[in-house]
Amino acid sequence: MTARSVLQQADITRALTRISHEILESNRGSSDLxxxxxxxxxxxxxxxxxxxxxxxxxxxxxxxxxxxxxxxDDLDRNPTRAPARTRIPDGGIDGKTVVLVDDVLYSGRTIxxxxxxxxxxxxxxxVRLAVLVDRGHxxxxxxxxxxxxxxxxxxxERINVRLAETDGADExxxx
Amino acid sequence: MRHLLSTLDLTRDDAIAILxxxxxxxxxxxxxxxxxxxxxxxxxxxxxxxxxxxxxxxFEAAAKRLxxxxxxxxxxxxxxxxxxxxxxxxxxLAAMGADAVVIRHGASGAPSVLAQSxxxxxxxxxxxxxxxxxxxxxxxxxxxxxxxxxxxxxxGKALDGVRVTIVGDILHSxxxxxxxxxxxxxxxxxxxxAPATLVPIGIGSWPVTVGYDLDAAIAxxxxxxxxxxxxxxxxxxxxxxxxxxxSRQWGLDDERLAVLPAGSLVMHPGPMNxxxxxxxxxxxxxxxxxxxxxxxxxxxxxxxxxxxxxxxxQVSS
Numbered sequence: 001m002t003a004r005s006v007l008q009q010a011d012i013t014r015a016l017t018r019i020s021h022e023i024l025e026s027n028r029g030s031s032d033l034x035x036x037x038x039x040x041x042x043x044x045x046x047x048x049x050x051x052x053x054x055x056x057x058x059x060x061x062x063x064x065x066x067x068x069x070x071x072x073d074d075l076d077r078n079p080t081r082a083p084a085r086t087r088i089p090d091g092g093i094d095g096k097t098v099v100l101v102d103d104v105l106y107s108g109r110t111i112x113x114x115x116x117x118x119x120x121x122x123x124x125x126x127v128r129l130a131v132l133v134d135r136g137h138x139x140x141x142x143x144x145x146x147x148x149x150x151x152x153x154x155x156x157e158r159i160n161v162r163l164a165e166t167d168g169a170d171e172x173x174x175x
Numbered sequence: 176m177r178h179l180l181s182t183l184d185l186t187r188d189d190a191i192a193i194l195x196x197x198x199x200x201x202x203x204x205x206x207x208x209x210x211x212x213x214x215x216x217x218x219x220x221x222x223x224x225x226x227x228x229x230x231x232x233x234f235e236a237a238a239k240r241l242x243x244x245x246x247x248x249x250x251x252x253x254x255x256x257x258x259x260x261x262x263x264x265x266x267x268l269a270a271m272g273a274d275a276v277v278i279r280h281g282a283s284g285a286p287s288v289l290a291q292s293x294x295x296x297x298x299x300x301x302x303x304x305x306x307x308x309x310x311x312x313x314x315x316x317x318x319x320x321x322x323x324x325x326x327x328x329x330x331g332k333a334l335d336g337v338r339v340t341i342v343g344d345i346l347h348s349x350x351x352x353x354x355x356x357x358x359x360x361x362x363x364x365x366x367x368x369a370p371a372t373l374v375p376i377g378i379g380s381w382p383v384t385v386g387y388d389l390d391a392a393i394a395x396x397x398x399x400x401x402x403x404x405x406x407x408x409x410x411x412x413x414x415x416x417x418x419x420x421x422s423r424q425w426g427l428d429d430e431r432l433a434v435l436p437a438g439s440l441v442m443h444p445g446p447m448n449x450x451x452x453x454x455x456x457x458x459x460x461x462x463x464x465x466x467x468x469x470x471x472x473x474x475x476x477x478x479x480x481x482x483x484x485x486x487x488x489q490v491s492s
Binding site: 067070071075076078079080081082083084085086116119120121122 | 176192195196199202206207208210211212213241330481482485486
């Protein structure tokens with residue numbers, strides 16, 4: 001079975017630029033905005049969105065990372081996962097608009113874990129969700145506010161997101 | 176990781192992985208809510224056949240920060256004092272549904288017996304067995320050294336080239352054994368300094384150098400000096416004439432502290448005998464990591480409990 005390329009580098013950049021504008025639009029500006037990427041690739045995407053936001057309105061792209069490993073509901077079902085780092089920007093998240101950033105939205109369980117993790121770190125004013133790819137098949141009542149691309153998939157397919165910072169090149173493929 | 180029984184069978188990658196998870200656990204201590212839901216519904220039994228305060232409460236704090244339920248079992252005032260065997264105790268705990276057993280026992284090898292016996296399916300964590308090993312103490316010592324040297328950039332690093340001098344009762348010390356295996360696995364150079372009567376037979380096969388003169392060792396400017404406690408409860412023979420002589424020859428007193436380079440760490444696993452193996456000035460100096468070791472102990476034990484209690488469990492039939 002061969003991998004089918006669905007997003008190339010230019011598509012990814014365009015999608016992230018559009019998401020950045022949508023974030024600013026829905027937030028009515030960039031005040032109190034905190035982007036939290038979910039490791040590994042969500043952090044890369046959050047940093048890219050942060051850089052784009054900085055380009056639109058300088059000094060606005062506050063980026064951190066939020067590890068959800070310890071909040072997952074499937075720790076008993078999979079091999080032990082090594083947790084990644086949580087970095088909350090100075091100033092915390094209390095009263096802020098937090099935008100969670102991840103690469104693929106699938107069952108919604110990662111985002112459920114992320115919401116629990118946020119709960120232990122503070123009380124944001126609002127939490128929004130930005131994803132590069134929404135592939136459907138939700139198992140929880142969770143939806144994304146900002147979507148790079150909707151990709152209808154079957155559960156037997158695999159979505160593979162590769163980004164230059166972690167994998168050497170930008171590409172999204174379906175296998 | 177199924178059990179943690181010794182540091183001898185930890186690979187370099189295993190050890191670094193545990194220390195890295197401990198770094199993440201240490202971050203939790205600085206948060207507003209110092210608790211993770213990770214081990215909700217799991218039961219951790221602290222099975223202590225020997226006296227201990229700091230190790231037991233450290234494990235208890237670690238388990239509670241991960242939301243596990245903790246049952247403390249100490250041999251005093253339990254059915255063990257009525258003559259119950261380790262097997263029956265283990266089977267009782269298994270019947271109560273323990274997911275992990277943290278065991279301290281006076282007999283070397285008791286934790287491995289428990290792990291291999293089939294009496295109990297739980298993860299076994301060695302919290303000190305006789306004069307054999309005390310792996311979480313060594314892990315927290317390595318973690319403390321790594322943090323002091325590398326600061327916030329400690330993740331992924333080992334201890335290559337770090338020179339550690341361990342001083343005192345090597346013969347009876349499980350802390351020394353666990354540290355020798357772990358620190359050398361991580362690339363550190365270990366020197367042991369002790370009275371000749373407190374050096375174990377067969378030390379020639381250990382990956383260490385052995386000295387008998389603390390002043391010579393300190394003149395060599397080690398990066399870390401780790402003082403061991405004189406364990407009165409294990410001194411069943413006259414290993415040295417008296418405490419004052421030991422203190423003069425092998426204690427870290429104020430004069431030796433003054434010779435020690437300002438950047439060298441002074442470590443002690445606790446509880447300290449102030450004025451015997453370590454002077455009050457040395458214990459309270461800026462070089463001393465004694466309280467950091469206690470704080471880091473909770474993070475390291477959280478990492479160990481997470482690693483033994485998460486992941487797919489083999490279904491035993």
